[in-house]
Amino acid sequence: MRIAGMLVALALAAPLAVPFTAMASEEHVKLDRMPADVSPNDPVSLQRGAQVYVNYCLGCHSTGYMRYNRLTDLGLTEQQIRDNLIFTGAKIGELMAIGMTPKDAKEWFGAPPPDLSVIARSRSSSAGSGADWLYTYLRSFYRDPSRPTGWNNTVFPNVGMPHMLYQLQGEQALKTETLLQPRGGGKKEDALKIEVQKLVLEKPGTMTPAEYDRLVADLVNYLAYVAEPVKHYRQQLGFYVLMFLGVLFVFAYALKKEFWKDVH
Amino acid sequence: MAAAEKQPVTITFAGPLNGALSCALTWVDQRFPMMTLWRDHLAEYYAPKNFNFWYYFGSLAMVVLVLQIATGIFLVMHYKPDAALAFASVEYIMRDVPGGWLIRYMHSTGASAFFLVVYLHMFRGLMYGSYRKPRELIWIFGMLIYLCLMAEAFFGYLLPWGQMSYWGAQVIINLFNALPIIGPDLSLWIRGDYVVSDATLNRFFSFHVIAIPLVLLGLVSAHIMALHEVGSNNPDGVEIKKVKDPKTGHPLDGIPFHPYYTVKDTLGVVVFAIVFCVIMFFMPEMGGYFLEYNNFIPADSLKTPPHIAPVWYFTPYYSILRAVTEDFVWALSLAVIAYIALLLRARAAYAVGVVVAAGLAAFIPGYFFMAPHPWPAVLMAGVATLGLLAAPAGAGVWFRRLLVAGMLVLLAGFFSIDAKVWGVALMGVATLIFFALPWLDQSPVKSIRYKGALCRTALGIFVAVFLVLGYYGTQPVTTSGTLISQVCTLIYFAFFLLMPWYTRMDKAKPEPTRVTW
Amino acid sequence: MADKELDQSKRRFLVVATGAAGGVATVAAAVPFVASMLPSERAKAAGAPVEADIGNLAPGEKVTVEWRGQPVWIVRRTPEMLETIKKSDDKVADPKSQRKPGELTPKYAQNEFRSIKPDVLVVVGICSHLGCSPQDKFKAGAEAFESDWKGGFYCPCHGSLFDLAGRVYKNKPAPDNLKVPPYKYLSETKILIGEDDSKGA
Numbered sequence: 014m015r016i017a018g019m020l021v022a023l024a025l026a027a028p029l030a031v032p033f034t035a036m037a038s039e040e041h042v043k044l045d046r047m048p049a050d051v052s053p054n055d056p057v058s059l060q061r062g063a064q065v066y067v068n069y070c071l072g073c074h075s076t077g078y079m080r081y082n083r084l085t086d087l088g089l090t091e092q093q094i095r096d097n098l099i100f101t102g103a104k105i106g107e108l109m110a111i112g113m114t115p116k117d118a119k120e121w122f123g124a125p126p127p128d129l130s131v132i133a134r135s136r137s138s139s140a141g142s143g144a145d146w147l148y149t150y151l152r153s154f155y156r157d158p159s160r161p162t163g164w165n166n167t168v169f170p171n172v173g174m175p176h177m178l179y180q181l182q183g184e185q186a187l188k189t190e191t192l193l194q195p196r197g198g199g200k201k202e203d204a205l206k207i208e209v210q211k212l213v214l215e216k217p218g219t220m221t222p223a224e225y226d227r228l229v230a231d232l233v234n235y236l237a238y239v240a241e242p243v244k245h246y247r248q249q250l251g252f253y254v255l256m257f258l259g260v261l262f263v264f265a266y267a268l269k270k271e272f273w274k275d276v277h
Numbered sequence: 278m279a280a281a282e283k284q285p286v287t288i289t290f291a292g293p294l295n296g297a298l299s300c301a302l303t304w305v306d307q308r309f310p311m312m313t314l315w316r317d318h319l320a321e322y323y324a325p326k327n328f329n330f331w332y333y334f335g336s337l338a339m340v341v342l343v344l345q346i347a348t349g350i351f352l353v354m355h356y357k358p359d360a361a362l363a364f365a366s367v368e369y370i371m372r373d374v375p376g377g378w379l380i381r382y383m384h385s386t387g388a389s390a391f392f393l394v395v396y397l398h399m400f401r402g403l404m405y406g407s408y409r410k411p412r413e414l415i416w417i418f419g420m421l422i423y424l425c426l427m428a429e430a431f432f433g434y435l436l437p438w439g440q441m442s443y444w445g446a447q448v449i450i451n452l453f454n455a456l457p458i459i460g461p462d463l464s465l466w467i468r469g470d471y472v473v474s475d476a477t478l479n480r481f482f483s484f485h486v487i488a489i490p491l492v493l494l495g496l497v498s499a500h501i502m503a504l505h506e507v508g509s510n511n512p513d514g515v516e517i518k519k520v521k522d523p524k525t526g527h528p529l530d531g532i533p534f535h536p537y538y539t540v541k542d543t544l545g546v547v548v549f550a551i552v553f554c555v556i557m558f559f560m561p562e563m564g565g566y567f568l569e570y571n572n573f574i575p576a577d578s579l580k581t582p583p584h585i586a587p588v589w590y591f592t593p594y595y596s597i598l599r600a601v602t603e604d605f606v607w608a609l610s611l612a613v614i615a616y617i618a619l620l621l622r623a624r625a626a627y628a629v630g631v632v633v634a635a636g637l638a639a640f641i642p643g644y645f646f647m648a649p650h651p652w653p654a655v656l657m658a659g660v661a662t663l664g665l666l667a668a669p670a671g672a673g674v675w676f677r678r679l680l681v682a683g684m685l686v687l688l689a690g691f692f693s694i695d696a697k698v699w700g701v702a703l704m705g706v707a708t709l710i711f712f713a714l715p716w717l718d719q720s721p722v723k724s725i726r727y728k729g730a731l732c733r734t735a736l737g738i739f740v741a742v743f744l745v746l747g748y749y750g751t752q753p754v755t756t757s758g759t760l761i762s763q764v765c766t767l768i769y770f771a772f773f774l775l776m777p778w779y780t781r782m783d784k785a786k787p788e789p790t791r792v793t794w
Numbered sequence: 795m796a797d798k799e800l801d802q803s804k805r806r807f808l809v810v811a812t813g814a815a816g817g818v819a820t821v822a823a824a825v826p827f828v829a830s831m832l833p834s835e836r837a838k839a840a841g842a843p844v845e846a847d848i849g850n851l852a853p854g855e856k857v858t859v860e861w862r863g864q865p866v867w868i869v870r871r872t873p874e875m876l877e878t879i880k881k882s883d884d885k886v887a888d889p890k891s892q893r894k895p896g897e898l899t900p901k902y903a904q905n906e907f908r909s910i911k912p913d914v915l916v917v918v919g920i921c922s923h924l925g926c927s928p929q930d931k932f933k934a935g936a937e938a939f940e941s942d943w944k945g946g947f948y949c950p951c952h953g954s955l956f957d958l959a960g961r962v963y964k965n966k967p968a969p970d971n972l973k974v975p976p977y978k979y980l981s982e983t984k985i986l987i988g989e990d991d992s993k994g995a
Contacts, residue, residue, distance in 0.1 A: 077365075078365065078369070079372070080372075082839075083372070134570065135573035135574045136570070137565060240573075242372060247558055250558065251554060254554050254558060255551065257818075258547065258551045261547050261550075261812070261819060262547050262548065264815050265543050265544040265547045267808055267812075268543070268808040268809065268811075269543070271808055272805065273541070276326050351831075355830070369834070373835035373836045374834045375829040376827070376830045543812070
């Protein structure tokens with residue numbers, strides 16, 4: 014009876030051995046990683062990112078949960094912010110809102126350009142962080158005459174946004190390359206044909222690819238900061254809190270040990 | 278004892294303030310059972326001395342409850358329960374309210390911490406038989422707390438009004454839609470509207486902020502009162518009250534809760550705080566499991582995110598819900614037939630024969646006729662009924678007729694009501710079946726330490742299955758995932774439903790009279 | 795026994811030490827909660843200084859500007875109005891604005907007319923009794939509340955009276971003169987209310 018029971022248990026447990034990897038995964042575009050040498054706390058990078066954002070993006074994309082005066086975090090004075098980053102009549106304490114209403118935006122663009130306050134958090138996935146997604150996205154636009162804007166994007170197919178930074182990057186095109194992967198037999202005709210799509214810079218812009226990548230990295234760095242301005246402080250505070258808790262642990266442990274000497 | 282006859286309260290630790298403090302406390306004690314409560318529940322509540330790691334989680338659960346209430350109070354000062362303002366108010370808390378970000382992260386990390394602590398607390402109960410007589414009521418109160426906690430988390434999750442909040446609520450409320458006859462009206466009543474909307478948000482806010490917390494506080498008090506009435510269990514499952522010191526009348530293996538466990542639980546809280554702070558300060562999103570990425574997109578009733586998953590602590594039950602497909606209903610039917618045979622104490626060979634015959638009766642016509650005819654189901658039900666009524670069985674005649682009639686009703690239900698309704702039902706039963714544990718466990722011993730290999734294996738498999746179900750609940754639907762979830766669902770129920778048999782069959786070891794460390 | 799005594803003092807030390815550390819932890823943990831009740835960035839931004847353009851303000855006219863949710867009156871006083879102020883010294887309770895100078899009357903308003911420029915009065919239009927907003931009664935002449943009324947403000951709630959420099963009349967429910975908010979001139983016609991040039995006036 015026991016043996017029968019165990020056989021049943023074994024039979025029931027066997028399917029658990031099915032490898033977990035045997036699952037279809039979501040369609041994930043492979044994402045580039047943000048360059049490792051761009052520090053999330055580098056004020057120069059963040060200031061540059063803020064400048065790019067306000068000049069190229071804020072026209073359509075509000076960051077309506079962020080106040081202008083919070084940018085003093087980046088090492089700027091309020092006057093510097095007023096002079097360089099506020100183009101509307103907004104006061105220094107106001108939110109970075111835009112004049113376009115969502116209703117008008119929908120009419121003009123099809124879909125309203127989303128508010129980007131927390132975009133770097135919402136675009137995280139198993140394929141990479143939100144910053145990785147944004148970094149890849151902003152470098153993956155290509156010319157596509159079939160789209161109303163004339164632009165398309167490999168990371169966000171059929172996006173309604175045109176390539177705002179095309180003058181800097183230049184114009185890319187999506188080229189399909191056919192690679193031949195030779196099979197065992199050795200005969201050329203038997204080789205496996207794999208189609209690979211690549212973005213190729215057809216018309217250069219005012220920046221070299223390396224310079225453009227750095228610009229995008231700074232912009233994305235800024236967006237990652239905007240998504241959670243308190244992040245750096247949070248980590249710093251956490252360090253001190255844990256140091257203190259370590260001390261508290263030593264006392265609490267000694268206290269417990271001392272009292273429990275009584276118990277046998 | 279009359280108030281005036283009570284002993285005055287003596288204080289010895291406050292130095293020069295001793296006299297004044299003693300006076301004040303004596304005044305209170307004459308009008309409020311302060312010292313009685315102190316003695317009965319702390320200074321003279323004798324708990325077993327061999328509490329181990331698994332015994333920290335009860336006090337930790339209380340700490341997290343207090344944390345959630347405190348952080349909740351301060352969040353509500355700034356949160357706006359209005360569909361147009363909610364998402365923005367959360368970002369307002371994160372950016373504009375001084376210290377708001379910390380309170381928010383405490384609350385979100387606390388929610389997940391609550392479930393982790395509660396699951397570990399329940400596992401302790403499973404391991405050491407803390408639900409056995411005379412502690413069944415403690416277990417029942419505990420299970421009610423668990424259900425309230427799930428409701429509290431569900432209602433709370435809508436409040437940030439992100440994409441995940443909105444669509445999670447939409448999906449779960451739509452489950453009620455599936456109930457026959459009353460379904461659509463019930464969903465309408467719960468929502469207060471035709472889709473999840475501002476009306477839903479406002480009532481969920483009320484439930485989350487006041488209704489359920491009050492119920493939770495009441496249940497937690499009842500849980501602890503029931504515990505203190507009977508006394509705590511311990512890792513050996515041995516009743517310490519059975520061996521008392523003749524001089525003092527206290528259990529020989531007991532120690533007063535204060536100071537020993539107040540001091541030990543303080544250490545527990547500090548360690549918990551360390552782990553909690555590591556998460557809260559350095560990885561509050563926890564890879565998207567504690568703060569889901571999709572919830573940083575404001576709710577959009579017109580666009581469903583490509584991959585909705587409930588929060589991690591609901592995923593095992595979500596797996597069970599999704600596992601019940603039309604095909605699975607057949608497996609379920611055979612399982613029900615087999616179980617009824619078991620309950621009837623039918624002879625093994627006959628029971629197996631009935632199940633195989635019923636299976637063939639379903640499979641053969643189904644395979645050949647292909648089209649959705651009721652015949653395979655009717656044949657299967659017929660074969661099972663006749664077989665079970667006729668098989669030699671140990672159960673009484675009327676009991677047998679009742680069980681077989683019940684089986685027929687259930688089988689009829691399986692094949693006339695949509696599979697998705699049975700998914701909801703099975704998910705509900707999967708949660709509720711824990712209530713039955715005190716009566717399902719028929720082992721002569723309480724603790725896993727003295728149970729035999731069969732019980733240990735069963736518990737081990739149950740934990741594995743629970744984790745596997747949880748994992749698949751986070752993933753999108755795939756054929757292999759569904760198959761594994763279905764097998765795990767059957768094992769999950771088998772753990773409980775077969776318990777009366779395997780706990781009796783199990784070769785238990787002799788229980789000691791005194792506790793061991 | 796020496797052992798037990800050592801134990802007791804060690805225990806006391808550990809209880810005190812852990813208790814103290816725990817107390818520090820509790821206070822530290824309370825900080826974000828208490829801080830969260832302080833004005834948020836939104837409240838501070840809404841309380842930011844407000845600009846008022848008085849280019850079109852005619853003599854004898856009053857304009858009201860909102861600052862921090864309060865009405866701030868700007869009155870362009872005529873020379874006659876200024877004369878009445880000089881003559882009201884014996885009717886008012888605190889003619890030289892000596893009560894609560896830090897709170898009610900900044901340095902640049904510590905003068906005859908309680909303002910930076912004599913012809914422009916800037917005061918918060920809230921009665922110092924219980925917070926109602928008084929009515930304008932600029933015309934001099936006999937009134938029900940005062941036979942020899944020289945012009946100023948009348949609070950309808952409990953009858954307090956203020957002259958054209960915002961000074962409270964004697965024997966009225968209101969104890970204090972009207973508050974002069976921090977303000978400064980950005981130009982001849984622009985006043986910034988909420989910010990002044992002095993350091994901590």
